[in-house]
Amino acid sequence: xxxxxxxxxxxxxxxxxxxxxxxxxxLTYDPxxxxxxxIQITVTTVPRARLEIASIVSIIQYSCDIVLSNIVNDVxxxxxxxxxxxxxxNKTIREILFANHDSPIALELVSRDCRLALFxxxxxxxxxxxxDQIKNWRKDLPLRFHLMLNELVENVSAHAQLEESRFxxxxxxxFAHKKLYYVVADSGVGLRGSLREAIVTEAKDLASRAxxxxxxxxxxxxxGIDRGHQGxxxxxxxxxxxxxxxxxxxxxxxxxxxxxxNTVMRVRGITEWKGTMVHGAINLDKExxxxxxxxxxxxxxxxxNDRFLVxxxxxxxxxxxxxxxxxxxxxxxxxxxxxxxxxxxIILDFxxxxxxxxxxxxxxxxxxxxxxxxxxxxxxxx
Numbered sequence: 001x002x003x004x005x006x007x008x009x010x011x012x013x014x015x016x017x018x019x020x021x022x023x024x025x026x027l028t029y030d031p032x033x034x035x036x037x038x039i040q041i042t043v044t045t046v047p048r049a050r051l052e053i054a055s056i057v058s059i060i061q062y063s064c065d066i067v068l069s070n071i072v073n074d075v076x077x078x079x080x081x082x083x084x085x086x087x088x089x090n091k092t093i094r095e096i097l098f099a100n101h102d103s104p105i106a107l108e109l110v111s112r113d114c115r116l117a118l119f120x121x122x123x124x125x126x127x128x129x130x131x132d133q134i135k136n137w138r139k140d141l142p143l144r145f146h147l148m149l150n151e152l153v154e155n156v157s158a159h160a161q162l163e164e165s166r167f168x169x170x171x172x173x174x175f176a177h178k179k180l181y182y183v184v185a186d187s188g189v190g191l192r193g194s195l196r197e198a199i200v201t202e203a204k205d206l207a208s209r210a211x212x213x214x215x216x217x218x219x220x221x222x223x224g225i226d227r228g229h230q231g232x233x234x235x236x237x238x239x240x241x242x243x244x245x246x247x248x249x250x251x252x253x254x255x256x257x258x259x260x261x262n263t264v265m266r267v268r269g270i271t272e273w274k275g276t277m278v279h280g281a282i283n284l285d286k287e288x289x290x291x292x293x294x295x296x297x298x299x300x301x302x303x304x305n306d307r308f309l310v311x312x313x314x315x316x317x318x319x320x321x322x323x324x325x326x327x328x329x330x331x332x333x334x335x336x337x338x339x340x341x342x343x344x345x346i347i348l349d350f351x352x353x354x355x356x357x358x359x360x361x362x363x364x365x366x367x368x369x370x371x372x373x374x375x376x377x378x379x380x381x382x
C-alpha cells in the first residue's frame with residue numbers, strides 16, 4: 001500500500017437498525033474535499049451490530065466513486081476494527097482501480113461464504129464467465145439465482161450511463177443464517193435519471209413520477225424496436241423476494257423502497273445515494289421460483305391485490321417539507337391509489353413535514369371516502 005498520509009478522515013459507525021441507510025448517511029460528498037486529498041475511512045461498530053454485506057459494498061462503491069470522479073485523490077479503508085467475511089487487501093482504492101486488469105473485475109474477494117467483486121470495465125461478454133462461476137459456486141445456491149443476479153448487474157451496464165473512465169460497480173453475496181444476502185451498487189445517474197433517457201414512453205412518464213412506489217411494477221411492456229426499460233430486473237427481484245418471504249431494499253437518489261416478505265412495503269426519503277443500490281436476502285429453506293416470477297411479468301393480470309399487509313409511505317419521499325402545490329397533492333393521491341392495489345392498510349407518516357395545504361386535506365378526505373374499506377393510519381411528529 002502507498003503510505004501517503006491521510007488529509008481527511010471519515011468515521012463510519014455500524015449500528016444494528018437501518019444499518020445501510022445509516023452508513024449512506026455517513027458517506028457524505030463533502031464540498032471541502034480537494035482533488036489532492038487522501039481520505040481515511042475507519043469502520044467501527046456498536047455492540048450487537050452485525051456488519052451487513054450491503055454496508056461493506058456501499059463503503060467500497062462510495063470510495064471508488066469519489067476517486068474516479070476526481071473529487072479526491074485516494075481513499076484507504078480500515079476494516080480492522082470490525083469482522084468482515086473476507087481478507088481485505090493492503091491496497092488503497094486508487095491502487096485497486098488503476099492496476100492493469102485483463103479481466104473486467106478489478107477486485108474479487110472469495111471465501112467459503114462470501115463473494116465480493118468490483119467491476120471496472122463494461123464488458124458483458126466477459127461477465128458471462130463470472131455468472132457461470134456464481135452458478136457453480138456452491139451446491140446450496142438456489143437454482144437460477146444467477147439469472148436474477150444477471151438482470152440486476154446488466155441493468156447497471158445498460159442504464160447507469162457511466163462513461164468508461166468512471167465505469168465501476170460493486171457486487172456482494174453472503175451466505176449467513178440460512179439466507180443468501182446480495183447487493184449490487186453503482187454510482188450512475190440513478191433510476192429516474194435513466195428513465196428520462198428511455199425509449200419506452202411509459203418509462204419516460206415514470207421518470208416524472210415522484211415516488212419510489214412505482215419501481216417494481218411491470219408497467220413497461222413495449223415490443224419490438226421500442227423494447228427496453230421494461231422493469232424486468234426490479235420486478236423479478238421484488239416478486240422473488242415476496243414469494244420467498246425474503247426482503248428487498250432499493251436506494252436511488254433521495255428515495256428508498258423497501259419490502260419485507262408479504263408484510264410491509266415502505267417508501268421514504270433518505271440521504272442521497274448517487275446512483276442505485278439494490279440489496280436484499282432470500283431464504284435458503286424456502287422456494288425460489290424464477291420461472292414463476294417471469295410468468296408474472298409476462299402476464300401482470302395474474303398478480304393478486306393485497307400482497308402486503310401494510311404499505312407505509314413517509315411523505316418526505318417527495319423531497320418537500322411543505323405539501324402545498326396542487327400538482328404535488330394530486331401526485332400523492334395517485335400514489336395512494338397505487339398503494340391501495342397492494343395493501344389493505346396504509347400508514348401515512350408526516351415526519352419531516354412542516355405544513356400541508358387545505359387543498360391536500362380535501363384531496364386526502366376524498367381518498368378516504370372512496371376507499372372506506374381500507375384502514376388508514378396517520379402518523380404525525382410529536
